[in-house]
Amino acid sequence: MASKKIRALISGGGIAGPVLAYWLSKGGIECTVIERAKELRLEGQVIDIRSTGVEVVRKMGLEEIIRSKTTHEEGLYFVDRENRERAFFPVDDNGESFTCDIEIMRGVLATIFYEAIKDQVKYVFGDYITSIKETSEKCTVEFKNGPAQDYDIVVAADGWGSKARDMVLQTPYDPIQSLHQYIAYFSIPWEESDGTCSRWYNAPGGLSMLLRPDGKEWTRAYLNITNSTHPDLTDRKRFQKLDRSQQKALLHEIFKDAGWEAPRTLAAMDTTHDFYMQETVQVKIDRWTSELGRFAVIGDAAYCPSPISGMGTTCAIVGAYTLAGNILSHITNDASISSLKMAMEGYERDLRPFITKAQSLPPGAPAIANPQTQFGINILNGVLGFITWSGLAKAFGRFMTSRPETLKTYDAEPK
DSSP states (O other), rough: OOOOEEEEEOOOOSSHHHHHHHHHHHTEEEHHHHESSOOOOOOOOEEEHHHHHHHHHHTOOHHHHEEEEEEOOOOEEEETTTEEEEEEEEBBTTSSSSSSEEEEEEOOHHHHHHHHHHTTEEEEEEEOOOEEEOOOOOOOEESSSOOOOEESEEEEEEEEHHHHHHOOOOOOOOOOEEEEEEEEEEEEEOOOOOSEEEEEETTTTTEEEEEEEETTTTEEEEEEEEEEOOOOGGGGHHHTOOOOHHHHHHHHHHHHHHHTTTHHHHHHHHTTOOOOOEEEEOOOOSSBBBBSSEOOOOOEEEEEEOOGOOOHHHHHHHHHHHHHHHHHHHOOOOOOHHHHHHHHHHHHHHHHHHHHHHHHTTTTGGGGGOOHHHHHHHHHHHHHHHHHHHHHHHHHHHHHHHOOOOOOTTTOOOO
């Protein structure tokens, strides 16, 4: 553990960044978290914490408060156009289903992590990194608004489109791999028909809708578009030029004849307070750390497994813990380059098998769950209905969800 005030800069104040800052600051490292947004970002979908992620938040002393803020979702129904049940998958305490026992709003979890570290960690909102110059002695970082500063360690935790990652880890390939799907997330007022379980509906054209109740005030809506030929959804740069009003207009165009709860959902979308839409991707990169050893990436910036994996939050939490564990186990009082290289090598070695397994999606996903034709939808509902009828729902959930190995602990972990 470091006794000198070694300085670390973490770019990104979502999930992975604050977890890393928690462990590093507990180990005596002076941490600064820089966030592009002007305040803590509270928007986002319902997210899962599974398996080893639960172990980490338990070690942080935050499991109880996190469980008190969960959505209490009881399972997932697959329904048809008339809202008739075609299949049902109940919640599973071990995370081996579509719904696990810790389902929480992203903004709520981000707030819990922020409250846990705000008095020990410096936060800078409304600014971002514009340049990183790494040497064997330090990283010199320039910012959009603030003055340049030197740090011993710089970590990018700024999402799958990370600019900081691309400044240092300049790969000859694109680390962002499209899954040919776009998802819009937003909240709509809860109605009695929403109940306490999620409902999934498919429509022809690779369209699907997921409504997830959050208590009796809000229902979280997801509009999914898979393998679309729409010109705005076949070119990432073209989509990224659309503003929110244009994205909503696009969804109205695509879902206007989708049926089921589409009219209600689209109407509520126009006035929702937390709309956002993004491409579904995975991030795969050969190295998560620089050759000199003073720079690393974590979370979606390093190994986004995609929202459909159900493992994004868990990977972010476990990845941050693993990096911190290795830094605190290897770092010397002067943050020597040799000690940092050992820390970064340990991070890569310890986490790579976990991430490889977490990024392994079911065969054909996401297209297999979003058929293009009504015939394909009927086949999907028939198969899922048989699984429910046969009592194989838990076994199927185990097959469809990642179950990475146990969490490695570190001798230098702060108590």
